[in-house]
Structures are given as structure tokens and as C-alpha cells.
Amino acid sequence: MTRVLRLAAAQMGPTSRTEPRAVTLDRMIRLLEAAAADGAQLVVFPELAFTTFFPRWLLDDAELLASFETAMPNPGVQPLFDRARALGVGFYVGYAELTPAGQRFNSSITVGPDGAILGKYRKVHLPGSVEPRPGDRFQQLEKRYFEYGDLGFPAFRGPQAWQSPILGMLVCNDRRWPEAWRAYGLQGVELMLMGYNSAAYDPNGGNTEDAALRTFHSTLVAQANAYMNATWAVSVAKAGDEDGSALIGGSCIVDPNGVLVAQAKTLEDEVLVADCDLDACRQGKEKMFNFAAHRRPEHYRRLVDQVGAVLPA
Amino acid sequence: MTRVLRLAAAQMGPTSRTEPRAVTLDRMIRLLEAAAADGAQLVVFPELAFTTFFPRWLLDDAELLASFETAMPNPGVQPLFDRARALGVGFYVGYAELTPAGQRFNSSITVGPDGAILGKYRKVHLPGSVEPRPGDRFQQLEKRYFEYGDLGFPAFRGPQAWQSPILGMLVCNDRRWPEAWRAYGLQGVELMLMGYNSAAYDPNGGNTEDAALRTFHSTLVAQANAYMNATWAVSVAKAGDEDGSALIGGSCIVDPNGVLVAQAKTLEDEVLVADCDLDACRQGKEKMFNFAAHRRPEHYRRLVDQVGAVLPA
Numbered sequence: 005m006t007r008v009l010r011l012a013a014a015q016m017g018p019t020s021r022t023e024p025r026a027v028t029l030d031r032m033i034r035l036l037e038a039a040a041a042d043g044a045q046l047v048v049f050p051e052l053a054f055t056t057f058f059p060r061w062l063l064d065d066a067e068l069l070a071s072f073e074t075a076m077p078n079p080g081v082q083p084l085f086d087r088a089r090a091l092g093v094g095f096y097v098g099y100a101e102l103t104p105a106g107q108r109f110n111s112s113i114t115v116g117p118d119g120a121i122l123g124k125y126r127k128v129h130l131p132g133s134v135e136p137r138p139g140d141r142f143q144q145l146e147k148r149y150f151e152y153g154d155l156g157f158p159a160f161r162g163p164q165a166w167q168s169p170i171l172g173m174l175v176c177n178d179r180r181w182p183e184a185w186r187a188y189g190l191q192g193v194e195l196m197l198m199g200y201n202s203a204a205y206d207p208n209g210g211n212t213e214d215a216a217l218r219t220f221h222s223t224l225v226a227q228a229n230a231y232m233n234a235t236w237a238v239s240v241a242k243a244g245d246e247d248g249s250a251l252i253g254g255s256c257i258v259d260p261n262g263v264l265v266a267q268a269k270t271l272e273d274e275v276l277v278a279d280c281d282l283d284a285c286r287q288g289k290e291k292m293f294n295f296a297a298h299r300r301p302e303h304y305r306r307l308v309d310q311v312g313a314v315l316p317a
Numbered sequence: 318m319t320r321v322l323r324l325a326a327a328q329m330g331p332t333s334r335t336e337p338r339a340v341t342l343d344r345m346i347r348l349l350e351a352a353a354a355d356g357a358q359l360v361v362f363p364e365l366a367f368t369t370f371f372p373r374w375l376l377d378d379a380e381l382l383a384s385f386e387t388a389m390p391n392p393g394v395q396p397l398f399d400r401a402r403a404l405g406v407g408f409y410v411g412y413a414e415l416t417p418a419g420q421r422f423n424s425s426i427t428v429g430p431d432g433a434i435l436g437k438y439r440k441v442h443l444p445g446s447v448e449p450r451p452g453d454r455f456q457q458l459e460k461r462y463f464e465y466g467d468l469g470f471p472a473f474r475g476p477q478a479w480q481s482p483i484l485g486m487l488v489c490n491d492r493r494w495p496e497a498w499r500a501y502g503l504q505g506v507e508l509m510l511m512g513y514n515s516a517a518y519d520p521n522g523g524n525t526e527d528a529a530l531r532t533f534h535s536t537l538v539a540q541a542n543a544y545m546n547a548t549w550a551v552s553v554a555k556a557g558d559e560d561g562s563a564l565i566g567g568s569c570i571v572d573p574n575g576v577l578v579a580q581a582k583t584l585e586d587e588v589l590v591a592d593c594d595l596d597a598c599r600q601g602k603e604k605m606f607n608f609a610a611h612r613r614p615e616h617y618r619r620l621v622d623q624v625g626a627v628l629p630a
Contacts, residue, residue: 128616156619157616158629161629177611180545181611182499182542183495183620184616185495186619190619190625190626191627192627212600220574220575220576221575224544225544227537227541228537228541231537261526262534263530289626293493295625295626298490299494299624301622303500304496304621306469306470307499307614308614308620309614312608312612313502314504315472315505316471316472316505
């Protein structure tokens with residue numbers, strides 16, 4: 005049996021803080037068209053795809069507000085939605101969400117081939133700090149600009165045209181947290197969609213990791229968590245140098261064995277396409293990772309009963 | 318700051334069902350001596366190191382009983398304990414445990430340089446089946462021969478001579494379960510000790526995975542779970558052909574970045590040695606995987622509230 009969904013990762017090169025929204029949207033539409041021309045049915049864009057990675061800056065209220073979407077879609081993103089529907093292609097995209105009640109989240113949606121929003125996710129694992137680090141040129145202010153996601157990890161079904169896959173979404177740092185993957189694994193996820201902006205190194209010198217090691221980390225967590233949950237995964241970067249702050253690339257598509265099917269070679273706008281047989285998840289879900297047969301939650305209490313580490317005496 | 322523990326992985330080649338215990342023990346002592354000669358302070362042996370991987374056979378009561386240890390140490394393993402103490406070397410070893418009350422577990426212990434047992438673990442994630450699969454030459458009867466481990470995931474401190482590391486133990490299939498790693502991660506584990514016997518392929522033809530893919534899986538989960546918990550890990554195989562059933566090798570030592578420091582090249586008795594700087598765990602524990610700052614257990618309830626997968630409508 006095969007249930008094949010043709011999938012694209014639409015990696016984006018850097019988006020400067022001063023790049024007009026129309027330019028960014030045009031880049032995204034060109035990536036969408038390239039993926040559709042290669043037969044892709046679902047295109048995955050990065051986290052915060054419509055803007056620069058603005059949490060690196062301490063912004064005034066006007067610039068901060070301009071980075072957020074107050075509805076989805078809205079006039080500033082409508083051309084992408086229109087082009088996608090015309091092509092009959094769906095997409096995942098990450099964006100900064102401002103709710104009518106004034107809450108701000110680092111969110112993503114998955115849009116079906118008919119333009120309907122199929123699922124929504126709000127990032128749970130926010131890195132960074134609330135207060136700016138004194139003296140640092142580049143900040144990581146996600147804990148300041150966003151609330152923690154309040155939707156949990158809600159899996160959802162894709163349309164029949166996609167072979168009715170069970171889909172899950174994560175945003176950036178979430179992909180390093182096995183709890184998040186397992187919450188979806190326990191809903192039978194068959195395809196995990198993820199966008200990210202990950203610094204290539206610590207621009208302030210507080211960390212010894214370089215771009216090669218960080219790209220390895222990013223790829224490793226996609227591979228291993230896909231394997232341990234017997235799911236396809238696609239993990240998509242905004243890459244390259246954004247106003248002096250470097251982001252890793254390494255966007256990838258991973259099969260349910262954790263094997264890399266495709267990986268980006270550049271730090272620019274780049275499309276990867278792969279045929280994903282969703283039934284390739286079945287062997288893992290029925291044997292090695294047959295959760296009903298093998299999990300022992302009575303020994304996992306520590307995962308929910310404590311937040312931080314508690315060391316032995 | 319550096320806190321260096323010199324560690325050895327003592328991979329074992331196949332142990333036939335008919336191999337006398339004394340022969341097996343002599344092999345283990347030779348591995349121990351080789352590791353000690355290379356300066357190792359702690360030597361990690363495989364799962365069920367004193368016997369063949371007997372859960373592949375439906376055994377009569379006498380042969381089953383003979384595969385178990387009724388105390389640790391006992392006369393049948395005492396020479397290993399004696400030689401280790403004489404060399405001032407500690408070790409991890411997996412064995413089949415029969416308790417005075419008649420309970421059977423797939424267990425491991427860590428023995429200090431003075432011969433004292435520092436920690437004990439009983440395998441939680443038992444693969445296989447209770448009933449033999451009709452018509453199959455090779456079984457996987459761990460669920461028949463063992464009870465599920467009842468000790469949880471108890472981290473413990475190693476001695477000052479080892480730089481007082483926080484140690485954790487897993488056995489074989491446990492290493493594929495991120496819940497198990499996280500339970501130790503939440504105790505600040507700095508070095509995870511693991512032995513395994515993993516079939517190189519399905520000898521009965523019910524699975525499409527080959528030896529290369531299974532070795533990749535084994536290495537991948539050690540790397541990613543070490544990274545995601547910012548811990549060193551050593552994962553040690555019993556390898557090669559045991560009476561017609563092939564086991565993967567691939568024993569490895571992994572650093573807290575998930576990077577392979579050493580990996581076995583053979584399917585035979587083979588020693589790997591590496592210097593492990595326990596303070597290399599600190600960057601991960603304090604930044605990316607600062608659990609107190611970044612975990613959100615309110616969204617992890619599904620991990621303990623359900624055992625098997627529950628699919629969306």
C-alpha cells in the first residue's frame with residue numbers, strides 16, 4: 005500500500021529588517037510556484053516567514069506592531085493565499101500573531117489546497133529572555149514579545165487529496181524537545197511540519213557552537229524524533245545573514261526511519277521536493293514504536309511533575 | 318574547568334548458547350584488562366553480557382534458570398569483580414536477575430573501582446512477546462521471561478575518583494525511548510551507560526530493516542538523546558552471529574553535543590576508549606536545555622495520561 009504526498013520545503017534566504025513586505029511576499033510566491041511546478045502539493049515555509057527574525061532587536065512599539073499579523077489571511081499576505089489556491093497547493097507558514105484580545109504568539113498555520121486553514125499552532129518552547137541582555141548587539145527576545153503557546157500540540161487531518169495524513173506542527177526551538185514530538189506521536193502523526201530561524205553562532209560570543217555544529221544539531225533532532233515517532237518530518241530554515249546576524253540553513257525532509265531524503269545546499273531561497281509515502285510510517289508504529297504495547301507511563305511521572313532538573317544527593 | 322573521566326566501551330562478539338560461562342567470563346576479563354591498560358576508569362559491557370541473548374529461544378525451565386543470576390556478585394561472575402577491583406576499574410554490566418522472591422528482570426548494575434555496587438537498573442521497555450510466534454525459528458520473548466522494571470530511572474552519583482559524575486543506566490530498547498532519557502535528564506545526568514543486543518535484521522522476514530539501517534537507528538538515538546539531555550552516552554553491543562541470529566555492532570561513545578567520539582568497527586570483542594569531560598555537559602544544561610527556563614509540562618500531560626496513540630477524528 006502507498007499513500008504518496010508530494011511535499012516541498014521552501015527555504016528562504018535572509019530577510020533584512022528593511023525589506024518591504026511586498027518583496028518578501030513575492031519571494032515566497034516564486035518559491036511556491038517553483039514547488040508547484042515540480043508537482044508539490046504542500047509547501048513548507050519557515051518560522052516568522054513574512055519578516056526578518058525581529059526578536060533579535062529591541063523594537064519600539066510601532067515597529068513591533070508592524071511585525072505582527074492581526075488576522076490570517078490579511079491584505080498583506082493575501083497574494084500568497086490567492087496564488088496557492090489558484091495552483092491548488094497548500095502550505096505551512098510561520099508568522100507573528102496578534103489576537104483581537106492583544107495576545108501575541110509565535111504561530112503557524114497549515115492551509116489546504118482550497119485556501120481553508122486546516123490547523124493552527126502556537127509555539128510552546130520559547131527561547132531567549134524577557135529583558136534585553138545589556139551590551140549585546142543582538143538579542144533573543146522571544147520571551148518578551150510572545151506568550152507561551154496555549155493550544156498544546158493539536159494534530160489534525162489533511163485532506164483526501166493529500167491522502168488524509170495526520171499532521172502536526174512545531175515552530176523552531178520546539179523541534180529540539182522530545183516531549184513535543186511525543187505529544188504528536190501519541191496522536192499518530194505521520195508528517196511533522198516545522199519552520200525555524202536558528203542563529204549560526206552566538207554573535208555575542210557567549211557560546212562555543214559554530215554553524216556546522218548547529219546545523220548538525222538541527223538535522224539530528226529532526227532525524228531522531230522522526231524515527232522515534234515513526235513520522236515523516238520537514239524542517240525549513242530562514243537562512244543566511246540578516247543584518248549581520250547569521251542563520252543556519254540545512255532545511256531537510258526526513259523519512260520515518262530518520263533517514264535524510266533531501267537537504268538544502270545553500271543559505272538562500274531554495275526548494276526541496278520529495279515524495280512522502282505516508283504508509284512508510286506503519287512499520288514503526290506497529291512494531292518498534294507500538295506505544296500501546298511498549299510504553300510505561302507509570303515511570304514517566306517526572307516529565308510532568310517537575311519542570312527543571314533535580315539532582316541526586 | 319574540566320572533569321575528565323576516561324571511559325571504555327567493551328563490545329562483545331557473539332556468545333553461543335553453548336559457550337561455557339568460564340569462557341565468556343574470560344573474554345570479559347580480557348576486555349577489562351585491555352581497557353584498564355589504556356587507562357580506562359569505567360568499562361561498559363553489553364546487556365545480558367554473561368550469556369547468549371537467550372530470549373530468542375523458548376527454553377525449558379532448567380536452561381532458563383541457568384541463564385539468571387540469583388545474586389550479584391556470585392561465584393559465576395566473581396572473577397570479573399575480583400579482577401576489576403584489583404585493577405581499580407569500575408564497570409557497567411547487564412545481566413538476567415532472579416530475585417529471592419522469584420521475580421525476573423533484565424537488569425544492569427554499575428560497580429565502583431572498589432567493587433561496591435553504585436547503582437542498579439531494571440529494564441522498563443521490554444520488547445517482544447509473551448507467547449512464542451508460531452513457526453518462527455527465532456523468538457523475542459523478553460515479555461515472557463522478564464517483568465517490567467520497577468525501579469524507574471534512578472540517577473546516582475559516581476565516586477570522586479571519577480569526578481563525581483551523575484550517572485544513569487538504560488538497557489537496550491530503552492535507548493530508543495526519549496521518556497527514559499528525559500527522566501534521567503531531569504536528574505541532571507552527565508553520563509548514560511547502556512548495553513544492548515539488537516537483531517541485525519528480522520530473521521523471520523517480518524520487517525524490511527537491514528543491518529545498516531538498524532545500526533544507524535542505534536547510533537542516531539544515542540546521539541540525539543545525548544544532545545537533547547546534554548549528557549555523555551556510551552552504548553555497547555553484543556554483536557555478530559549468535560547461533561544463526563545476527564546482532565548489530567556499532568557500539569559508540571557520544572559527547573553532549575551528540576557528536577560521535579568513537580565507534581566500533583567490528584562485530585567482535587572490541588574496546589573503545591575516550592576521555593569524557595563531564596563539564597562539557599554544562600553549556601547544554603545551562604542554555605539550550607535549561608529545563609527550568611524552557612520546559613512547559615502543562616502541555617506534556619498526554620505523555621502520562623495515555624499509553625497508546627489516540628488518533629484525531
